[in-house]
Amino acid sequence: MGVPVGPATGRGSVGRASVVGAARPKAVPGASGPGRKKKRISKRRRRVYAALIMVCLMMLGAITVAGSWFFESVPAPEDLAFGESTTFTYSGSDTPIAGYGEYTRKLVDDYGDLPDSVVWSLLALEDKDFFEHEGVDYKGTMRALINNIKGGDTQGASTISQQYAGMVSDIRGDISYGRKAKEAVMAMKLEQEYSKKDILLHYLNLNFYGRGTYGIAAASEVWFGTKVEELSWAQGMMLVMQVKAGDGSFDPRVAGEESTAPSARWTHGMETLLTMTEDISEEDRAIIQEQLDAGMPETLETLKNPGSWGHDTTTGFITNPTDGYVWAELESRWGLDKKQFYGHDAGTGGYTVVLTIDPVIQAAASATASRGHLKVMEDEDGNFLNADGEKVENRADAEVYKNDKGYFEFENTNDEAALFNYNTAMTTGLVAIEPKTGAVLGYYGGEDGTGIDKSGPESPHPASSTFKMVTAATALTQGASIDSWWNADSPREFESLGDVNDGKLRNGQQSDPEVDMTLADAVINSKNTPMYAIADKYGASTVLSQAVDMGLTTLSKSDSYTYLNGEEANGANVTYSFVNKPGEGENTYSRHGVMLDENGDYVTDSNGAIDYWAAIDSFENADGEPINNDGVVDRLVTESPRYPADNQIGFGQYPVSVRDMAAIYATIANDGVYVETHYVAKLLDRNGNEVPPERELYQEKTMDVGMARDLQYIGGFIGEGPADQRPFFGKTGTWEADGYEAECRNDPDTTDVAEQCEKYPEAYSAHAWYTGAIPQLSVATWVGNATSESDPIYNDQGSPEGVAGGNTSAPVWQKFMDDVIGQKEYERTEWGQPTHVGNPILDDILNEDGTIDADSEYCIANPTDTKCKRETPPASEDCPPIWEAMNLCTPEDDGRGNGRGDDD
Structure with a gap:
């Protein structure tokens, strides 16, 4: 909404109201208007009424209060403590990028900007004698006082001056006898301090008009899309009849078609205008009659809260009022909930939330990742179409397009x-x-922050091989080193697999049955079997706990649970939400997913939609309170070595968020110290003063510095890194496509998918990752199908063949990182030297008798190790040169059947 610009003369501007000295009454065409002679109440009678009011106050023991109110000045709107909306800004910027609040407030500066259609409509409904009385309806106030004292229904009987006094005193919701008298005293004082025009202007500025608007100027734009000075008589009446109907009872779109209250109120007001012959010209009354005959004016359709804005952008995932990430952080660290930012109550809101988002980095993220908006349905002429194929005006109302594959x-x-x-x-x-x-400097999960966030916990993706850095970190914290040796056979049998895949696991599509390698090489070459072995050895829950320590907050998997109506949910998607509070005990988690209530209906969120984050478990603490109220179930992550995650966590089978992978690699880049991931840089109050948080960011040393530097060293061999060849580390990840081919399964003629459709080849990939860091920035990038988590993605030639993290997601990472390095001019910084901390254990490659196959990679690299032995050493012609040089080979047979053994 823009600022109304009036004609060159006779108009002011719309903004905050300013109080000026008494002004002359406004001239009204065809009548003396507010300048005509007042019908004054005699001084004697006025004194009698005032005395009676004061006697009543004394009878109520309130004379002290009344006296203090009488001598206190009545403030103008700009002097009042309003509830205000909250603003969000980028880090280091004063420019608002989003807002959150109950309303839009917009005030008129000058009485001259108020059209006759507003002024006389208000007086017709609320106070026809406003320009004639002196602020108080003495008879009405006495009648209300006596009636209320007798115990009858509380009554109003307020003039506009009394209503204004009530609003500024924040007592408009209570018209009991005591407060009604106080309003009368304030109204008398008000009439002494301000002109009639000022009071009327302040009144129209201060009122709430529904649809999130305070002030007549805001209401005219939100209701009708017009400037206040351009309101017709019909529109002006529609707005001013809302001043006592903040609940929407006189709003036709809120009250509904069956309600006659809006039309009855509007018709009464318009007919009253026609009776005001001394105030309104014959010409204007003719226009009023014409508009009355035409019926109530149409208003704009939108009833959305205009006080909240800017959340349908790339940063909306952080700020949106429904599930934006910033709200949990503000409550956790500052102890403030959404209500305190909303500005509903006087003195609340008015905050400025300075986000950690760097505008340069955010722009680079959008430039790198954005592909524009989703296509919508259109006809041949480019008209938008809804789901029924009907033309619609707005793109937002059009149906989203889907291709033949769905x-x-x-x-x-x-x-x-x-x-x-x-x-x-x-x-x-x-x-x-x-x-x-731990500050989030850039975030891209999509174009619309009120939609699906492809980088957040609501849309997780299998981490695949990027998670192997966590598995390697687990091995290091459990005492192994990057020089430890692991069996990388493919396929490899594991007893813990049971009947899954006949108890065998492969390294992708590789078949290489005799492979041993160091932990460093297993990560660099992205082998699955060593990672499964690490989880099998130390416990999958240990790997998971290590990940939580490093920054993992959610993980998804198929699970079973019981609905509230007793039905079973088998194989349902469940999100595990982890809480890591360093120094406060073990990591804990809670389970979330779709729930049915006791009646078998879906549990819904605040918007009435199915709640995919509904609490699954119902636990109670020592006080009998459900722990799910704060989202945490007091269970140890390490309660079982294979629960809640199984050993496949070692090679990244479980879906996690892009955000969490960036946090995990940030911990490695920070030499093993995790700093709580956060979005709020600082919080300012309405006066611009910084509000200190109640707690500092959580920090935790998740591994020794040497271990982190060993991981940095390993990751430095994976990927090409930034264009300027500065030190980096990273890890690729690829996860295969699964299920039946989309074009077939979405074909209307397909009646049996399993019978008629082919499954995707095992070589097709659905997810491609690259996560990596330089000392100043950790970045996670993921590429996938926008619609399906199981369908394939393609290379730049349009083929699903050969797609992997290294050739699909890594270029995204490189483009973004190069852009940011160039704009931010990060200093080139070296990683610390690897320390090879820990023990070079060999447990995973030992035979049952404690020996190691002599022809293994380990024994070739370490021929003098006594574990490397054969019953019969190889003949000279088959002996590796290094063995021959060490005189470990069997001499050629001399015909006598003997040869040199190990003990010769």
Whole structure:
């Protein structure tokens, strides 16, 4: 909404109201108007009424209060403590990027901006004698006082001056006998301090008009999309009849078609205008009659809260009022809930939330990841169409387009996007975190922050091989070193797999049955079997706990649970939410998912939609209170070595968020120290003063510095890194597509998917990751299908063959990182030297008798190790050169059947 601009003369501007000295009454065409002679009440009678009011106050023991109110000045709107909306800004910027609040407030500066249609409509409904009385309806106030004292229904009988006094005193909701008398005293004082025009202007500025608007100027734009000075008689009447109906009882779109209250009130007001022949000209009354005959004016359709805005952007996932991440942080660290930011009550709201988001980095994230908006349905002429194929005016009302495979597609309008030349059904998630502070500096989960967040916990993705850094960190914290050796056979049998895949696990599609390698090489070469072995050895829950320590907050998996109506949910998707409070005991978690209530109905969220984050478990603390109220169930993550995650966590089978992977790698980049991931840089009150948090950010040393530097060292061999060849570390990740081919399963002629459709080849990939860091910035990037988590993605030639993290997601990471490095001019910083901390254990490659196959990679690299032995050493012609040099080979047979053994 813009600021109304009036004609060159006779108009002011719309903004905050300013109080000026008494002004002359406004001239009204065809009548003397407010300048005509007042019908004055005699001084004697006035004194009698005032005395009676004061006697009543004394009878109520309130003379002290009344006296103090009489001598206190009545404030103008700009002097009042309003509830105010909250503003969000980028880090280091004063420019608002979003707002949250109950209303839009917009005030008129000058009485001259108020049209006759507003002034006389208000007086017709509320106070026809406003320009004639002296602020108090003495008879009405006495009648109300006596009636209320007798115990009858509380009554109002307020003039506009008394109503204004009530509003500024915050007592408008209570019209009991005591407060009604106080209003009368204040109204008398008000009439002494301000002119009639000022009182009327302040009154119209201060009132609430519904639809989130305070002030007649805001109401005119939100209700009718017009400037206040351009309101017709019909529109002016519609607005002023809302001044005592903040509940929407006179709003036709809120009250509903069956309610006659809005039309009855409006008609009464318009007919009253026609009787005001001394105040309104014959010409204007003719216009009023014409508009009355035409019926109530149409208002704009929207009833959305205009006090909240800016959440349908890339940063909306952080700020949106429904599930934005900032709210939990503000409550956890500052002890303030949404209500205190909303500005509903006087003295609340007015905060400025300075986000950690860096505008330069955020712009780079959007430039790298955005592919524009999703395509919507259109006809041949470019008209938007809804789900029924009908034309609609607004793009937001159009049906989202799906192709023959059932995929959403992007408009692909950003030629700077890393995926610009890729299939338009593919999308990107990207999160950038500052390692030393835990601050989220850049966030891209999609274009619309009120939609699905591809970087957040509501849309997690299998972490795949990027999680192997966590598994390696677990091995190091459990005493192993990056020089420890592990069996990387593919396939490899594991007893813990049971009947799954015949008890065998592969390294992707590889078949290499005799492979041993160091932990460092297992991560660099992205082998699955050693990672499963680490989880099997130390416990999957130990790996999970290590991940939580490093920054993991959620993990999804299929699970079973019981609905509130007793039915069983088998194989349902469950999100585990973890809480890590360093120094406050073990990590805990709670389970969330779709729930049915006692009646078998879906549990819904605050918007009435199915709540996919409903609490599953119902536990009670020592006081009998459900712990789910604060989202935490007091269970140890390490209660079982294979629960809640199984050993497949070692190679990243479970879906996690892009944000959490950026946090985990930030911990490694920060030499093993986790700093709580956060979005709020600071909080300012309405006066611009910083509000100190109740607690500092959580920090935890999750591993020794040497271990972190060993992981940095390993990751430095994976990927190409930034273009300027500065030190970095990272890890690729790829997860396969699964299920039946989309084009077939979505074909209307398909009646049996399993019979008629083919499954995707095992070589197709559905997810591609690259997560990595430089000392100043940790960045996680993910590429996948915008619609389906199981369908394949494609290379830049449009083929699903050969797609992997290294050739699909890594370029996204590199483009973004190069852009940020260039704009932020980060100093080139070296990692610390690797320390090879821990023990180079060999447990995973030992035979049952404690020996190691002599032809293994380990024994070739360590031929003098006494564990490397054969019953019969190899003949010279088959002996490796290094063995021959050490005189470990069997001499050639000389025909006598003997040869040199180990004891010769």
